[in-house]
């Protein structure tokens with residue numbers, strides 16, 4: 001998968017100059033940055049990820065040997081979809097690194113407000129131009145740490161699932177995931193400055209984590225209660241959130257709930273967010289106290305119903321009736337962050 005990565009500063013325009021017959025799938029903001037230097041056969045802007053709309057796009061007879069996806073998740077996923085349907089080479093160049101989806105071959109499609117994933121073809125190449133990524137919203141790029149730091153909670157959940165439920169476990173994958181998270185946590189200063197090294201450390205964390213999960217066979221080393229809380233909140237409220245910010249918030253909540261099973265300390269992860277300038281407060285994400293309370297209570301059932309990985313939310317007693325680990329006090333704490 002992601003072994004074919006070209007990265008650096010000011011490299012994208014040079015790469016485009018080498019192509020003469022390509023289709024560019026993009027979004028207005030990133031496109032406007034380099035528009036004058038581009039000469040695509042065709043430009044596609046798409047903001048509608050419904051299957052109906054994607055099928056309509058794919059039914060057009062559009063010329064071009066190569067498909068470029070240049071932008072955020074919607075542009076990259078549209079490019080993946082079209083390259084798959086048209087069976088043409090695909091090059092992915094994200095303009096923002098807020099989630100790891102640009103690396104994955106899955107395509108997120110919306111049907112009746114619900115997200116569903118279908119498999120697309122593997123991109124032939126990835127181009128990471130840090131000078132362009134840096135021009136994107138800093139908060140979004142910093143939120144890219146979350147799909148790497150979700151390892152911190154996933155590992156505690158993995159320990160629980162192994163110990164209580166006898167689920168499949170492998171110490172070498174566990175240690176590899178641990179080291180990916182540790183490495184990212186050591187790059188605090190670079191990330192806070194969004195320097196090339198900072199952006200690169202987020203990208204490499206995402207690359208290593210995605211490769212590790214592919215080799216393991218599923219996202220167990222990287223995904224646990226923090227993602228499940230997010231999916232459950234989205235299911236309850238039907239609202240759309242900035243994935244990396246919501247996951248960042250849920251990571252410290254789940255680390256706290258994991259208590260003795262936590263592999264990382266929630267206070268030091270919270271301090272990391274502060275040091276890199278990532279504001280995770282739920283109010284700014286548009287989450288209400290009542291919504292978060294409902295979600296905490298509903299997630300155990302949601303995990304079971306959706307057949308998600310075992311972990312903290314699979315245990316019988318997660319919350320105390322009062323005190324620090326009661327739902328009320330967890331909500332109070334979350335809303336004081």
Ligand SMILES: [Zn+2]
Nearest residue numbers: 099147243247
């Ligand atoms: Zn994620």
